[in-house]
Amino acid sequence: MIKIHYHSDCPFFAGCENMLINFFNSEKFRKTHDISFSYRYSVKYSQEFNLRIERPLPVYPLFFLDFSDFSFFDRRLLNRLAILFFRLSLTAFVFLYQIFTLFRLFRKIKPNILHINNGGYPGALSARAAVIAAKLAGIPKVLMVVNNLALDYKRFPRIFDYPIDILVRKLTDLFITGSQVASLQLISVLKLSAEKVNAIHNGISLKKTSSFKKITKKRLGLENFSGVIFGVVALLIERKGHQVLLDAIKNIVEDRIVLDDHFMVLIEGEGPLLKDLRNFVIENKLSTWIKFVGTEDNIVDFMSILDILVLPSIRDEDFPNVIIEAMALSKPVIASRLAGTPEQVIDGVTGILFRPRKSKELSDAICYLVNHPIKRVEMGQAGLIRFKEKFTCQRALNNYSDIYTKLLEI
Template identity: 30%
Template sequence: MALSNAASAVSRHHQFMRILHTESSMGLGGQEYRVLLEAEGMEKRGHAVVVAAPQGSELAVLARQRGLQVKTTTSGNRGWMTLVPFYSRMIKQCEIDVVNTHGSLDSWTASIAGRISSRRPIIIRTRHKSTPVSRSLRHRLLYGSLPHAVTTTGEAVRQELITRNRLSPSRVISIPTGVDLERFHPQPSDAALRKSLGVGSQCPLVGAVTFLRPEKGMEVLVEAVKLLKNKIPALQCLIIGDGGEKKTLLTRVRELELEHCVHMLGFRQDIPALLTLLDVVVIPSFEEGIPQSLTQALAMERPVVASAVGGIPEVVKDGVTGLLVPPRNPAILSEKIAFILNNPSSGARMGQVGRQVIQERYSMENMLTQTEHVYRRLFQPLYSVSSDHA
């Protein structure tokens, strides 16, 4: 239900905000979880939040399960023709103050809807990936002209947009995804869970939590495990997550004759309990912002070996909070994993320092406070302008 004009004015004066998060992906990975975390967090801080996601998408289902207000899109092959009017109606009916876009299609259509709306909402484009953005005219519009600001999940992504795409530094803000420290904290390993997975109590255990996409480098992890088996025959590996690369990865596991030691668990809700089982958490990505699996693992004091790409080196200082490796190199990856397995005290020390870093810089509260600050900084001047012309 829409607010009255008087109520709307009061809510703006007290900086209560109605926030629309948009996402066009059907899947569920770190990007979609970020949308969910921000939406839940802002609602807990007293703001009204709407999540717009495709009908049948995993984000829409999970957001509803968590009690968030969800509006589903059904664009089909006529995305532009249906989504711009859809977002325009939503902005008007829900009296949206902030439009925060996350995907590609929704960023175009929701941003245009926001720009032509009499509501004059602020528009934020969040860039989650470290993949370079094209310098074409259309992308200059998408990142430069349509949004009032761009947020990124790490400083490396921010610098790329500033140097490569020539965005003004004042309009690009790095806000890494926060970790729920009440959920992700050091805790005892669950022997019953380990047994249920078919992993022996004395077996060294490595693994990854990821959405199965090519850029996540899971084939490199599997190849590193093959090399490690020659040195550590009892080694076992957990790959936790689902996605489009599952079939390809299963084929590679069979080719390397690793079916007996690589356990693909699919999507799981019990991530903290699974992380406690791992002697080493591996992040062999080819491109990243700051992956949530990294900050979650460090929050639980797990030793980490990760690719030196994207925003990862912002968190992992080699030999201090984890070990860095070049991407696409299973030989070096296997050596670094073996080092931690053979030097558990070093791994434990890096995990402890890693948790301190997460507590200081990557907590959920830090993320929400920074995001809220960006919203409010842009929100007040726009409201003053719209009030002057009312």
């Protein structure tokens, strides 16, 4: 039995955490792998983790300080250079403390493999600290999963990560990304050999619906609506591209391309842009076509009433789980052609891809699917077939199991 310890550092249970739950909840996987888990403690993450976990395992919450937010400094008293110096000093202290804490934990657990789940690269500080702590503790193999496109050194603060990046590059035995695009970016940034990076598509185990479609539509005030329902499932933050979608809807309405009752867009989620997005809808008289529904407790219930999923992201995506969730539900997908989305959506077959920020292209895609009901069904069916072939939970688990075995044989 292979002994694997997983480590993650995320302030909330983001999409990049979902693959961890596949490992933890799979009875088949647990029969051949002895697993444990550590994470940087936060109340929100702990609550969301506990809601998802079905099978008990050894869990180690770690109380690491987070100095990522320096907004409490008065810029009138401290110039940027002083703030940068203070930040680097604190980061160095925290980094050494994290290495020491993780070293003690790893010496206690003594796994064969450390699997680090990192949101991106450089990502979380403790993810990089874990690499160094693992080698100091004598863990035979270290694997880091990078769930987004790696940042290069064009941004000034990234220059100070360079010494740590050298250590991470040297001490990590294998990097895993969710897409081929992310692999190429990571190879470029860290100057890695191609053999040291492997792309494994994430898989999902879809939750069951908790209510009938008719009930969900009634709850959302759509029981009498017979038009095409589009939906967005994403945090209301700038990089998710909600404004691009609103601009696209505005174009459709102003040009009278489709009739008023032919479509509706449901925006699920919360976030800092909620007020601005709502104001845009009100100011441009788009409330007939756009509805904000807040956070849905069971996202499968929400997605089950959609005809089409839209993901209009403009940057910082890799392999969005929400796309393969829609495919599993036989929903066609309209998504920006960004990072790993072309590896998920086959343009014209399982959905439509458009260039990021191009609201006119998004308008065209929406209108096309509103006016072609048979094509919507065909795309949804093709998406389900592709999901079953490529993106199931078990397929992803099998791929990782093979990687673990091969890693220990090297």
